[in-house]
Amino acid sequence: MxxxxxxxxxxxxxxxxxxxxxxxxxxxxxxxxxxxxxxxxxxxxxxxxSPTAETFAVLFLVYDHHAMSVDRRLTDAQHEHLTNTVSTLHVHIDRENCLEVVVLKGPGQEIRSFGQSLLGMRGVKYGRLNMGTSGRRLA
Ligand code: NI
Known part of the structure; x- marks a missing residue:
């Protein structure tokens, strides 16, 4: 500093x-x-x-786990993006609804695109992608 x-x-x-x-x-x-x-x-x-800076994002998703095997598709997509998926927190809200919080890292455009693909999946009721930073470039 x-x-x-x-x-x-x-x-x-x-x-x-x-x-x-x-x-x-x-x-x-x-x-x-x-x-x-x-x-x-x-x-x-x-x-x-920046195409190279490593950024972080937190993705918030709510979905009905009975709907159109959305839970499996969400999990498959995260396995396919191992380098971008840092961690996932799953909360069983009630009999139908699940909440997932996914921490993403990587170049901003890459994780924005991945995050948006998860938000756009059929069966996802609500979600939001919050962009963040590693903090390395900030005093
Ligand atoms: Ni659940």
Whole structure:
């Protein structure tokens, strides 16, 4: 981690008021914390565009395990993508519904595409892919 540097930012007063209201709602203690978080978020987005950077993602899936053998197809796909599939947590919600949380790693475009293929499987009721980072490029 480098030294801490102070810098000034000029912006419209109304825009600053809106920013302050937003960061208060989001729970940040001060503008510096909020700006650091926004910068990191943008750097992670950029990392996801790199064809070589190893990124992480968490995939959340809900499905009916009776439906169209979706449980087997989800498992088969993860076995076929061993290098991208780090770990899977399975929760039996009730008699029908299952929740699966899959941790993915690899180049952003590769794991986005794999994650979307799991989300798009017939029988998946709901899901979301949350992109993340190894944190190596962030101070
Ligand atoms: Ni289950």
């Amino acid at each position: 480098g030294e801490t540097v102070r810098f000034g930012v000029s912006l419209d007063a109304d825009l600053l008021d809106s920013f302050d209201a937003l960061i208060k709602k989001m729970g940040y203690d001060n503008r510096s914390e909020a700006i650091r978080a926004l910068i990191r978020e943008k750097l992670v987005e950029e990392e996801w565009q």
